[in-house]
Amino acid sequence: MKLRCATMKVTSRCNLRCEFCYEKQDNRKELSKDQIKHIIKFLKDNGCRTLMISGGEPLLRKDIYEIIEYASSNKIKTKLATNGTLLNCSVANRLKESGLDDIYISVGDMQDSDRLNNFYQTLKSYIHLSDSDFKIGVNVITSKTFINNINQHFNKIINAGIKTIFLIPPKPGNNVNWYRKECISSLYYIKLCKNILDWLDLIEISTDCAFWFLKKEIDIIKHDKLMDNYNCPAADSSFVINKEGLIYPCAYFELENYCAGNILNYNNVLSIFDSPGFQNFKIVCKSAESLFTPCISCKEDYESCIM
Numbered sequence: 001m002k003l004r005c006a007t008m009k010v011t012s013r014c015n016l017r018c019e020f021c022y023e024k025q026d027n028r029k030e031l032s033k034d035q036i037k038h039i040i041k042f043l044k045d046n047g048c049r050t051l052m053i054s055g056g057e058p059l060l061r062k063d064i065y066e067i068i069e070y071a072s073s074n075k076i077k078t079k080l081a082t083n084g085t086l087l088n089c090s091v092a093n094r095l096k097e098s099g100l101d102d103i104y105i106s107v108g109d110m111q112d113s114d115r116l117n118n119f120y121q122t123l124k125s126y127i128h129l130s131d132s133d134f135k136i137g138v139n140v141i142t143s144k145t146f147i148n149n150i151n152q153h154f155n156k157i158i159n160a161g162i163k164t165i166f167l168i169p170p171k172p173g174n175n176v177n178w179y180r181k182e183c184i185s186s187l188y189y190i191k192l193c194k195n196i197l198d199w200l201d202l203i204e205i206s207t208d209c210a211f212w213f214l215k216k217e218i219d220i221i222k223h224d225k226l227m228d229n230y231n232c233p234a235a236d237s238s239f240v241i242n243k244e245g246l247i248y249p250c251a252y253f254e255l256e257n258y259c260a261g262n263i264l265n266y267n268n269v270l271s272i273f274d275s276p277g278f279q280n281f282k283i284v285c286k287s288a289e290s291l292f293t294p295c296i297s298c299k300e301d302y303e304s305c306i307m
């Protein structure tokens, strides 16, 4: 067990209310800037190389630049996931100057035309930032409606100058009706896998390890070989820290029985991996006999999920 990457949700507040959202939005018990810096130092000292900063909407924090700068100065590759609505040229420049490596802008499942227009407008003003190593990608929720229009949406994304797409499966969240309507069945999953094949030469497509089969398919095509070792990193080499400092194996399993407690109470990362919550996750979701990743085998919390 060796920590490689962590996701830190620096707030659960957001200026949007997306149908597919699964964050409980409130501003109680948010970590302070000093606590976040302390956690970043702890992560760095324990081997973490990559930090994904997310939320809620992380740009709502006024100290976000200082947080990024601190992570970057600690030689951690720093990525930011944002809904993009607060981005403009000067914000993008400040993010870059703070040392941010990659930015992922969520375009939801591309059904909200106001949000998309805002996204295209904003993008025009700072696409020049992607000239250097600063990578701009989009996060897409692969709902049924998105998959039904996938070619049209991929075209739009590519025409906007985006070079990286990150596909995220719908997850049960705050709006149960939306999830029931838009969660994808096995047939839709197959349709998605077939459809992305045509796009792999034109744009870098990556995906959540919850899309186990798709991830494998992409790797086979891109690397022309079977990458047969898809070990779920959760509770082995990565974890998620919520806005209060509570640690969970993965954003898909932010459940009390898998919580390792508050990161501020730990002195070393091995005790986190050995915590009862993480051990429980491994027994329940990640048993040695399980052929697939937890996301595929888990029936506990995602009854209607295909994975």
Ligand code: SF4
Residues within 6 Å of the ligand: 014, 015, 016, 017, 018, 020, 021, 022, 023, 055, 056, 057, 083, 106
């Ligand atoms: S999905 Fe993201 S952008 Fe949408 S409401 Fe939730 S936190 Fe905000």
Ligand code: SF4
Residues within 6 Å of the ligand: 208, 209, 210, 232, 233, 234, 249, 250, 251, 252, 253, 293, 294, 295
């Ligand atoms: S639990 Fe699923 S999404 Fe999370 S790291 Fe493991 S395979 Fe990936």
